[in-house]
Amino acid sequence: MYICLEGIDGSGKSTQIKLLEQWLYNCGHEVLRVFEPTDSKVGRLIREMLRNPHATDENFQRTLGLLFAADRTILMDKIIDAEVEGKVVISDRCFYSSIAYQNGAEWLSQINKFARKPDLVLLLDLEPETALMRCEGKDSFEDRSFLEKIRKKYLKLAKEEEFFVVNANNGINKVHEDIKRIVARRLGMCV
Numbered sequence: 001m002y003i004c005l006e007g008i009d010g011s012g013k014s015t016q017i018k019l020l021e022q023w024l025y026n027c028g029h030e031v032l033r034v035f036e037p038t039d040s041k042v043g044r045l046i047r048e049m050l051r052n053p054h055a056t057d058e059n060f061q062r063t064l065g066l067l068f069a070a071d072r073t074i075l076m077d078k079i080i081d082a083e084v085e086g087k088v089v090i091s092d093r094c095f096y097s098s099i100a101y102q103n104g105a106e107w108l109s110q111i112n113k114f115a116r117k118p119d120l121v122l123l124l125d126l127e128p129e130t131a132l133m134r135c136e137g138k139d140s141f142e143d144r145s146f147l148e149k150i151r152k153k154y155l156k157l158a159k160e161e162e163f164f165v166v167n168a169n170n171g172i173n174k175v176h177e178d179i180k181r182i183v184a185r186r187l188g189m190c191v
């Protein structure tokens with residue numbers, strides 16, 4: 001089972017994924033936690049590029065789209081191996097981040113054709129204003145109007161791809177409870 005948490009910067013993905021990992025582990029599941037960009041050479045290059053002040057330029061975004069696809073392709077073996085071993089894979093972002101953040105769904109789908117689609121996607125949804133207040137100015141995408149656009153794209157994707165939308169305006173514990181309920185149902189567990 002491959003589960004992905006998506007959402008704009010500062011929506012609480014890292015916080016929730018750690019709680020989810022601990023809960024799944026306590027319930028007796030073997031878990032692999034991954035994140036994108038990864039800590040591969042390509043992932044580290046991406047993080048460096050994200051510090052660029054021109055990060056929202058069109059060609060810069062195209063280059064990032066290609067690098068994210070490469071980074072993701074490298075990650076796939078690890079995910080597939082873990083699934084074969086019966087682990088639950090939980091991922092902080094996946095292919096859908098590229099669709100939301102970079103432009104051009106068609107060419108992005110082409111270059112991501114080796115990326116496995118998650119079995120379950122949870123979208124942590126909240127207003128960019130709140131997300132920005134929670135962030136610490138970590139990278140150059142943290143701009144209100146930009147995040148507004150990204151949020152709209154995510155909500156559109158959620159309808160098209162049947163994501164579970166979680167209200168991330170709530171407190172950490174309530175968001176965790178909501179996520180647990182959705183994941184438990186999918187894994188056939190009781191909460």
Ligand SMILES: Nc1ncnc2c1ncn2[C@@H]1O[C@H](COP(=O)(O)OP(=O)(O)OP(=O)(O)O)[C@@H](O)[C@H]1O
Pocket residue numbers: 007008009010011012013014015016134135138168169170171172173175
């Ligand atoms: N539900 C919540 N209510 C209030 N604060 C929260 C909540 N969830 C997370 N936070 C805080 O908001 C900040 C951002 O959270 P977190 O790093 O988990 O988000 P993220 O989606 O992983 O961000 P990014 O995409 O930028 O890495 C952290 O300081 C975290 O403690």
Ligand SMILES: Cc1cn([C@H]2C[C@H](O)[C@@H](COP(=O)(O)O)O2)c(=O)[nH]c1=O
Pocket residue numbers: 009010036037050064068092093094095096097098099101102139141
């Ligand atoms: C996977 C992926 C990520 N991004 C962006 C989204 C964020 O601004 C950063 C990643 O940092 P975070 O700590 O996980 O928030 O990268 C993107 O633009 N495209 C992608 O495919």
